[in-house]
Amino acid sequence: xxxxxxxxxxxxxxxxxxxxxxxxxxxxxxxxxxxxxxxxxxxxxxxxxxxxxxxxxxxxxxxxxxxxxxxxxxxxxxxxxxxxxxxxxxxxxxxxxxxxxxxxxxxxxxxxxxxxxxxxxxxxxxxxxxxxxxxxxxxxxxxxxxxxxxxxxxxxxxxxxxxxxxxxxxxxxxxxxxxxxxxxxxxxxxxxxxxxxxxxxxxxxxxxxxxxxxxxxxxxxxxxxxxxxxxxxxxxxxxxxxxxxxxxxxxxxxxxxxxxxxxxxxxxxxxxxxxxxxx
Amino acid sequence: xxxxxxxxxxxxxxxxxxxxxxxxxxxxxxxxxxxxxxxxxxxxxxxxxxxxxxxxxxxxxxxxxxxxxxxxxxxxxxxxxxxxxxxxxxxxxxxxxxxxxxxxxxxxxxxxxxxxxxxxxxxxxxxxxxxxxxxxxxxxxxxxxxxxxxxxxxxxxxxxxxxxxxxxxxxxxxxxxxxxxxxxxxxxxxxxxxxxxxxxxxxxxxxxxxxxxxxxxxxxxxxxxxxxxxxxxxxxxxxxxxxxxxxxxxxxxxxxxxxxxxxxxxxxxxxxxxxxxxxxxxxxxxxxxxxxxxxxxxxxxxxxxxxxxxxxxxxxxxxxxxxxxxxxxxxxxxxxxxxxxxxxxxxxxxxxxxxxxxxxxxxxxxxxxxxxxxxxxxxxxxxxxxxxxxxxxxxxxxxxxxxxxxxxxxxxxxxxxxxxxxxxxxxxxxxxxxxxxxxxxxxxxxxxxxxxxxxxxxxxxxxxxxxxxxxxxxxxxxxxxxx
Ligand SMILES: Cc1cc2nc3c(=O)[nH]c(=O)nc-3n(C[C@H](O)[C@H](O)[C@H](O)COP(=O)(O)OP(=O)(O)OC[C@H]3O[C@@H](n4cnc5c(N)ncnc54)[C@H](O)[C@@H]3O)c2cc1C
Ligand code: FES
Numbered sequence: 001x002x003x004x005x006x007x008x009x010x011x012x013x014x015x016x017x018x019x020x021x022x023x024x025x026x027x028x029x030x031x032x033x034x035x036x037x038x039x040x041x042x043x044x045x046x047x048x049x050x051x052x053x054x055x056x057x058x059x060x061x062x063x064x065x066x067x068x069x070x071x072x073x074x075x076x077x078x079x080x081x082x083x084x085x086x087x088x089x090x091x092x093x094x095x096x097x098x099x100x101x102x103x104x105x106x107x108x109x110x111x112x113x114x115x116x117x118x119x120x121x122x123x124x125x126x127x128x129x130x131x132x133x134x135x136x137x138x139x140x141x142x143x144x145x146x147x148x149x150x151x152x153x154x155x156x157x158x159x160x161x162x163x164x165x166x167x168x169x170x171x172x173x174x175x176x177x178x179x180x181x182x183x184x185x186x187x188x189x190x191x192x193x194x195x196x197x198x199x200x201x202x203x204x205x206x207x208x209x210x211x212x213x214x215x216x217x218x219x220x221x222x223x224x225x226x227x228x229x230x231x232x233x234x235x236x237x238x239x240x241x242x243x244x245x246x247x248x249x250x251x252x253x254x255x256x257x258x259x260x261x262x263x264x265x266x267x268x269x270x271x272x273x274x275x276x277x278x279x
Numbered sequence: 280x281x282x283x284x285x286x287x288x289x290x291x292x293x294x295x296x297x298x299x300x301x302x303x304x305x306x307x308x309x310x311x312x313x314x315x316x317x318x319x320x321x322x323x324x325x326x327x328x329x330x331x332x333x334x335x336x337x338x339x340x341x342x343x344x345x346x347x348x349x350x351x352x353x354x355x356x357x358x359x360x361x362x363x364x365x366x367x368x369x370x371x372x373x374x375x376x377x378x379x380x381x382x383x384x385x386x387x388x389x390x391x392x393x394x395x396x397x398x399x400x401x402x403x404x405x406x407x408x409x410x411x412x413x414x415x416x417x418x419x420x421x422x423x424x425x426x427x428x429x430x431x432x433x434x435x436x437x438x439x440x441x442x443x444x445x446x447x448x449x450x451x452x453x454x455x456x457x458x459x460x461x462x463x464x465x466x467x468x469x470x471x472x473x474x475x476x477x478x479x480x481x482x483x484x485x486x487x488x489x490x491x492x493x494x495x496x497x498x499x500x501x502x503x504x505x506x507x508x509x510x511x512x513x514x515x516x517x518x519x520x521x522x523x524x525x526x527x528x529x530x531x532x533x534x535x536x537x538x539x540x541x542x543x544x545x546x547x548x549x550x551x552x553x554x555x556x557x558x559x560x561x562x563x564x565x566x567x568x569x570x571x572x573x574x575x576x577x578x579x580x581x582x583x584x585x586x587x588x589x590x591x592x593x594x595x596x597x598x599x600x601x602x603x604x605x606x607x608x609x610x611x612x613x614x615x616x617x618x619x620x621x622x623x624x625x626x627x628x629x630x631x632x633x634x635x636x637x638x639x640x641x642x643x644x645x646x647x648x649x650x651x652x653x654x655x656x657x658x659x660x661x662x663x664x665x666x667x668x669x670x671x672x673x674x675x676x677x678x679x680x681x682x683x684x685x686x687x688x689x690x691x692x693x694x695x696x697x698x699x700x701x702x703x704x705x706x707x708x709x710x711x712x713x714x715x716x717x718x719x720x721x722x723x724x725x726x727x728x729x730x731x732x733x734x735x736x737x738x739x740x741x742x743x744x745x746x747x748x749x750x751x752x753x754x755x756x757x758x759x760x761x762x
Contacts, residue, residue, distance in 0.1 A: 023514050037471055043564065043573040044471075069573055084471040086508045216564070216574075219469055219510055220695050221536040222556035226547050233540060233547060238697060252547055255648035259549045263575035270570050 001081040002036075005058050010140045013065045014108060015074050016050065022057030024087045030115040031093025031210060031242055034059065035218040037084040038072055045069050046215045046237070049088065050111035050141075059087075062111030062140065068267040075275070089218045090241050093208070097124035099182035100151075102175055104168050104196050106132045106188025112210055113187045114141050121148050125183075130154045130171050132192065136162035168192060169199045176203040184208070186245060190254050197245030207245035211236050213256060228252050296363055299335040303405035311629040315599050318483040318567060321626060322386075330415040334362040337407045340399055345409060348397030351744040353377040355394055355409055362412065371420045371429045374413060379431075379455045380448065380743065382421055382490045383477060385414025388740050389620050421493050433501050434461030439757045442467060442526040444511045444698065447475020449532030449730025451498060452743035456750030457530075458501045462757065465526075466498075467509040472563060475534055477739070479563040480555070482593050484600070485623075488562075512698035517705070517726060528725045528753050531713060532746055535731035537693045541585070545643030546688070550577060550650035554586070554594040554689035561597050576601065579685025583607045583653055584632075585640055586689030587617035592624060594687045595632045606632045607681060611639040611658050611671040637671065641678065643686055652682045692736055702726075710735070719749030720756075727753050 006018025033048040047061040065074045093116050101120050105113030110131050120127045128151045133139045139162050145153050154171045155163025175181050184207040186196035193209040200207040213225040213236040225236035228249035234240065307323040314321050343356040354373050361370035374381045390410035398406035420429055439462045443450045446468040454464045472478050474491040499505060511517065520526045538553035540546050560566040566576035582598040584591050587610035595606045610617060613636045617624060638655040645651055657677035664670035694711040706714040706722035712733055719727040729745030731737055
């Protein structure tokens with residue numbers, strides 16, 4: 001069992017959670033993920049680390065309440081435990097001083113962008129972060145980003161309730177146009193990563209994306225996480241999750257993410273009904 | 280009853296055994312139409328009368344050939360002899376001297392190619408049903424209260440600590456044996472449940488999970504520590520286990536779990552599964568109980584399973600049980616060349632799995648991201664290949680389409696590079712398997728390996744045998760001249 005040592009609601013549907021897992025905390029690196037299972041009947045889901053402390057033995061992740069599992073998870077707090085937490089999995093994000101780096105985080109992907117930006121800063125890169133969300137309420141980790149030695153933090157929202165009223169691709173394009181980007185990294189909804197990659201392609205700026213395919217084991221055993229990169233099948237969990245954004249087949253990824261959407265709706269609706277009955 | 284070293288010696292003189300001249304006792308099975316709708320066990324096992332009757336067929340040969348047919352050389356003659364005498368506890372002890380998991384092996388070993396093929400009676404007609412007797416004894420032992428069970432004696436504490444990577448048959452057998460020598464043993468398993476393929480691959484209807492769990496429970500009873508949710512190569516490397524976590528030796532039994540695909544167009548469409556994913560969802564995650572449990576599975580109406588091994592049979596029969604109206608088995612040779620056990624092929628046919636032989640998929644068709652069918656080439660059998668089987672060759676211009684909404688690729692598995700990648704000083708074969716000598720020693724001192732990760736996908740009994748042999752070699756290595 002893995003005790004929950006931290007739980008915080010970041011916005012209406014976004015939550016941050018910390019779990020005591022010293023062995024994992026000791027090894028975690030930016031861009032890596034964990035697999036968790038809440039209880040005996042639970043499914044295994046991947047979540048990328050948003051933070052960790054090797055000294056204190058905890059790891060953190062941020063998730064959006066979208067289906068039954070994240071719904072169940074959002075109802076847990078300090079004092080509860082998770083049945084299983086496994087990690088750190090996946091290849092860490094390649095971090096070095098890559099010159100002028102832009103890290104784009106969209107939605108909960110921002111949680112993954114944070115440790116990446118932090119590691120890039122520590123490696124000596126000049127880092128600009130673009131954080132995008134639908135509205136001000138959904139902008140997360142702004143204070144954490146402000147505490148990093150960034151060149152600039154650009155916030156965009158779809159409705160203009162915080163920062164610029166724009167999509168993340170607008171400032172990204174401006175920076176590319178100004179010739180101010182040596183390397184880009186985009187983490188967020190597939191559609192956002194797709195358009196970020198399309199934006200940087202024009203300027204031949206190398207762009208890494210962090211994919212989030214459906215997974216079962218997270219160790220290369222099942223192939224649920226298959227993605228096509230440069231015409232070749234890759235396993236997202238062991239070959240990734242980071243891939244060259246200019247080579248990823250985003251359409252296929254979006255389609256594959258929808259395999260169980262009907263099932264997920266059904267399960268969540270049932271869970272919702274159960275919760276109501278109990279309360 | 281405890282397992283002491285002298286149990287292998289033959290029982291004292293008994294009146295001469297007169298073998299019964301009766302036909303081989305059939306295995307009671309559930310009705311095919313009924314069982315194809317649920318996940319309960321297909322075969323019911325012998326009753327005590329049946330087991331006694333079957334045992335009485337054994338000739339108790341002077342020079343028993345069956346024993347050579349067993350990959351771990353169980354003293355078959357003796358355990359059947361004890362059954363004839365009615366001493367089941369003694370019979371179990373003989374079995375367990377060589378095989379820690381008789382209830383498992385009695386169900387899944389290909390006895391028809393091993394011990395039973397070498398039985399003298401097989402030459403004249405029907406061999407003794409050794410596997411079914413083994414299963415009966417295994418179940419007898421499991422049904423006993425713990426104090427009545429055959430729990431191997433744990434040796435005196437040696438002060439040595441061994442890490443075992445993986446809780447499949449190789450790891451379990453190795454751990455049990457190491458405990459008997461008195462070493463402290465910790466098993467690290469990457470999944471949340473123990474058993475390896477026995478748990479995530481082989482379905483409940485062929486091997487009930489409570490049996491696997493009972494066998495694992497026995498190891499815990501012996502003092503083996505089991506830690507799930509640890510991926511060696513990620514959570515700890517082998518070097519860290521030895522340098523920082525205080526282990527004196529490591530056994531690697533992580534299996535060959537990486538699924539293969541064909542590399543044909545359309546293979547990443549929704550509705551295409553590897554057999555590993557399909558079976559893992561159904562077995563380990565119990566997706567057949569969705570939405571009571573949280574893991575979903577796509578329940579196809581028309582399912583094509585590609586392959587001809589045990590894995591393909593398990594996937595096809597699982598698809599049937601999940602409610603598929605039609606399940607096709609697509610195989611590029613003929614039923615005679617299928618590597619699956621005859622019994623599994625027979626059970627699959629009884630349950631209505633349709634065999635489409637001599638065809639090989641060249642493309643998966645789809646619409647809106649979902650599978651709608653496969654295009655397959657017609658094949659014919661040509662000259663024998665390296666495996667001795669006649670190689671399938673493509674008949675030009677004879678491709679055809681099979682309509683289906685699900686495709687399950689059961690093409691075999693490879694070694695997972697995750698662990699070796701973090702252990703660069705351990706020698707690998709060209710295909711990524713760990714190189715080990717006949718005792719399991721790898722090129723890295725103190726690190727041993729066995730099971731599918733050394734041999735490639737093989738069998739439960741071979742994996743167990745390798746685990747046990749490695750344990751003996753590890754004991755020698757750990758104790759040096761101290762023994
Ligand atoms: C569907 C199916 C049906 C089969 N049917 C039969 C049959 O009827 N008869 C038969 O004899 N054989 C059968 N086999 C083959 C048989 O199951 C295998 O040969 C046998 O299980 C191999 O044992 P193993 O211990 O080497 O590996 P596995 O059983 O694969 O166990 C390896 C274990 O190690 C764990 N692991 C992997 N990597 C790591 C890591 N890095 N860190 C920690 N743990 C790790 C895995 O999760 C797994 O639990 C079947 C196989 C399959 C897939
Ligand atoms: S999640 Fe199973 S192989 Fe990647």
